Amino acid sequence: MSQQYVAAIDQGTTSSRCILFDQDGRIVSVDQREHRQIFPKPGWVEHDALEIWTNVEAVVQESLQKSDITPDQIAAIGITNQRETTLLWDKETGEPVYNAIVWQDTRTDDIVRELGAQEGQDRFRPKCGLPLATYFSGPKVRWLLDNVEGVRERAERGELLFGTMDTWLIWKLTGRHVTDVTNASRTMLMNLATLDWDTEILEAMQIPASLLPEIRSSSEVYGESTGYLAGTPVAASLGDQHAALFGQTCFDPGDVKGTYGTGTFLVMNTGTEPVTSNNGLLTTLGYKIGDAPAVYALEGSIAVTGSLVQWLRDNLGLISTAPEIETLARTVDDNGGCYIVPAFSGLFAPHWDSDARGVIAGLTGYVNKGHIARAVLEASAWQTREVVDAMNADSQIDLTTLKVDGGMTADNLLMQILSDVLDAEVVRPMVAETTCLGAAYAAGLAVGYWPDIETLRANWHKAAEWNPKMASEAREREYHNWNKAVQRTRSWVE
Numbered sequence: 001m002s003q004q005y006v007a008a009i010d011q012g013t014t015s016s017r018c019i020l021f022d023q024d025g026r027i028v029s030v031d032q033r034e035h036r037q038i039f040p041k042p043g044w045v046e047h048d049a050l051e052i053w054t055n056v057e058a059v060v061q062e063s064l065q066k067s068d069i070t071p072d073q074i075a076a077i078g079i080t081n082q083r084e085t086t087l088l089w090d091k092e093t094g095e096p097v098y099n100a101i102v103w104q105d106t107r108t109d110d111i112v113r114e115l116g117a118q119e120g121q122d123r124f125r126p127k128c129g130l131p132l133a134t135y136f137s138g139p140k141v142r143w144l145l146d147n148v149e150g151v152r153e154r155a156e157r158g159e160l161l162f163g164t165m166d167t168w169l170i171w172k173l174t175g176r177h178v179t180d181v182t183n184a185s186r187t188m189l190m191n192l193a194t195l196d197w198d199t200e201i202l203e204a205m206q207i208p209a210s211l212l213p214e215i216r217s218s219s220e221v222y223g224e225s226t227g228y229l230a231g232t233p234v235a236a237s238l239g240d241q242h243a244a245l246f247g248q249t250c251f252d253p254g255d256v257k258g259t260y261g262t263g264t265f266l267v268m269n270t271g272t273e274p275v276t277s278n279n280g281l282l283t284t285l286g287y288k289i290g291d292a293p294a295v296y297a298l299e300g301s302i303a304v305t306g307s308l309v310q311w312l313r314d315n316l317g318l319i320s321t322a323p324e325i326e327t328l329a330r331t332v333d334d335n336g337g338c339y340i341v342p343a344f345s346g347l348f349a350p351h352w353d354s355d356a357r358g359v360i361a362g363l364t365g366y367v368n369k370g371h372i373a374r375a376v377l378e379a380s381a382w383q384t385r386e387v388v389d390a391m392n393a394d395s396q397i398d399l400t401t402l403k404v405d406g407g408m409t410a411d412n413l414l415m416q417i418l419s420d421v422l423d424a425e426v427v428r429p430m431v432a433e434t435t436c437l438g439a440a441y442a443a444g445l446a447v448g449y450w451p452d453i454e455t456l457r458a459n460w461h462k463a464a465e466w467n468p469k470m471a472s473e474a475r476e477r478e479y480h481n482w483n484k485a486v487q488r489t490r491s492w493v494e
């Protein structure tokens with residue numbers, strides 16, 4: 001038989017990619033396409049789901065063709081995706097009723113406030129592990145039902161389907177209406193104990209159950225693909241951060257990964273029981289491999305890290321490419337007293353304050369653009385520190401090693417600052433595309449391409465590591481200043 005590969009489709013916030021992996025977990029081919037970011041009003045962010053589907057079809061085909069691989073050489077397809085982004089479509093025509101509402105979109109703030117008015121922001125947390133926030137899908141579905149003409153009636157007649165992007169792609173590929181536990185855990189609608197939709201939450205949010213996909217494990221055959229990869233099993237679905245946890249082989253309780261992209265997402269494996277956070281983290285699913293028990297996780301989501309670098313480039317014009325931030329930040333020895341808290345869409349973990357807005361604090365005539373660049377990098381590190389403190393407190397396990405991945409980890413200065421502020425080792429694997437790798441691993445396991453998770457563990461190789469060099473007094477002083485700057489962002493919107 002000719003050489004076989006596994007294809008991972010990563011449907012992300014800014015682009016869609018397809019990466020082909022071989023049995024050693026090495027990248028054989030990649031193709032990627034960006035899609036439009038649609039901003040109809042301040043705080044609103046949408047995607048055209050049909051444009052995304054066209055891009056996904058194109059990247060799948062292109063990734064094979066550029067490496068002379070034929071469809072029969074693909075053993076399985078795994079899907080990973082931007083989470084929470086919400087779509088409703090007509091089950092007969094496949095026509096979306098509205099653009100997909102993206103996870104960063106804050107239009108549901110009134111819905112969220114109203115749902116929490118009596119019982120508070122943590123009203124549903126005991127069941128779904130999440131605080132009420134604009135971030136999650138449930139309130140976005142409610143917005144579509146209440147605000148797009150005819151949608152509630154069509155939903156009540158059973159004509160519409162809801163999906164996050166995994167569900168949309170699996171439905172387009174196979175015709176099956178399914179999601180996996182990790183994606184379902186980000187809707188606010190799934191009960192963490194039963195791994196099924198929670199009737200009480202659905203009632204409170206006025207969401208008809210007929211809209212919802214079937215919840216399956218993260219690694220099993222959902223159906224066979226049609227189209228270019230006709231007949232190939234679609235065999236994994238994981239939200240991107242859960243896929244990265246799996247791709248980083250964080251299989252043991254206490255293992256933590258941090259993915260540095262437009263935002264940053266830290267996820268800690270907490271084993272087969274959910275751990276309730278008392279410190280502003282999310283309780284979520286890590287992964288569920290077929291019939292094996294589900295593995296739970298604690299997550300600290302940070303909305304703005306890499307996108308702050310983009311903002312410096314696009315809105316302030318201080319750099320012309322994102323990697324230049326490192327060069328600019330290296331022109332100075334420290335932040336010159338300047339701190340930037342990028343609360344562009346409120347603050348996520350551990351604060352969950354939708355009304356916070358960003359600040360640049362500590363400005364004096366001494367501060368130059370190098371200091372600002374440095375403060376931009378430090379913002380990613382201090383936001384990570386806040387999340388790690390919460391993880392340590394919730395899990396009673398002190399972080400010693402953080403496995404990192406994502407575009408920003410190419411910035412060596414940032415990685416050193418991160419190790420300094422965490423006072424922990426930071427390690428980066430050889431295959432930095434851990435999100436796609438995790439989806440490929442889950443799909444490959446489902447079809448026997450890889451025999452077990454021990455084989456996957458053996459594929460993880462360290463490419464680089466950073467160790468703390470900062471004096472502890474300096475760390476404490478800087479953290480104190482950072483916290484003062486954070487206080488200045490709070491409750492800005494009245």
Ligand code: G3P
Nearest residue numbers: 012013082083103261262
């Ligand atoms: O929760 C949102 C997250 O899944 C988005 O990730 O990498 O597409 O920005 P990314």
